[in-house]
Amino acid sequence: MVRKLSTSSFYIQLYQIIDDRSSDQIISWNKSNNNSFIVWDLKKLRSNILPKSSSVLGKNMTEFIAKLRSHGFKTVVKGPGELEFSHDDFERGPLMKKMMVKALSERIERFDAQIKSMKCRLKAKEASLKVENLFQNLRI
Template sequence: MGQRSIPAPFLTKTYEMVDDKTSDDVISWGENGSTFVVWKTAEFAKDLLPKFFKHNNFSSFVRQLNTYGFRKIVPDKWEFANDRFKKDQKDLLSGIRRRKATLAGKATGAVTSPSISGDDAGSTSTSSPGSIEIADLSGENEKLRRDNEMLNSELAQTKKQCEELMGFLTARLKVGPDEINHILGQGMVVACGAHKDGWWGQEKRKML
């Protein structure tokens, strides 16, 4: 019975990481002390994981949490909870048990092989370190790409409208591009793409 009262090393090390106030900007307890949050996954994997475990793979750390019954609380934040993992109640850790690997888990690779201990799990993982961060960055890049395409489309539409206005003024006022430039100012002409291959250049060639 004495052996069962000793918490798994993975649990005690995780508790020490969360409880260390010097790294609260990276990982800390939640508001009520019944959860913990990894605020900066990149810094956590690079600086904290190697100090306590034999790897720097954040996804492996998350898999280990799963095997001990931790739950991710919200989809958009790395906040985890376990009924026996609470602030100032380290004695509860001994009641957390590692789950047995199931056949379904082995088939999907969702559970770490039971032959690997809690300390070493993840050190043999085939996932590249920081894979979670890379996925997050890919999503940000895709969003930026879409925003850029939208801005380019709006810019092209604005230039088209500007060129139509300049063409109308040229025809209506019966003046050349130089006079339009003098009346409206260089900024208007440049904004409409007035260069040697643009609207101004075409108008000049018509006049020659």
């Protein structure tokens, strides 16, 4: 469950940084594609933006790019010092509906799996206690 929480945080924090008009010189939405963003200045992203964000996005450029790829983003090489990243479900818009629904669904699935696992462990513990009680009763 912790991983999915950080996954949702990743998308939300990335969206907020891209959507922040004050950082448009460094990182911004692609004007012609609602499903991609461009890092215009890799050095400034590394020195000005990544250190201010939590480690959810990565501590350095290598980690940032690796996290983007692990979350399904594709890299489109632009000019020197520029990179474009695209993702079919990561859209410019007020709520990123597709992405958030997907992240929440994954979180619910993982939570359900954890509950099932806890129930199984509880049943095993109860069975173990019953067996232990039976052995204690036999000693009397």
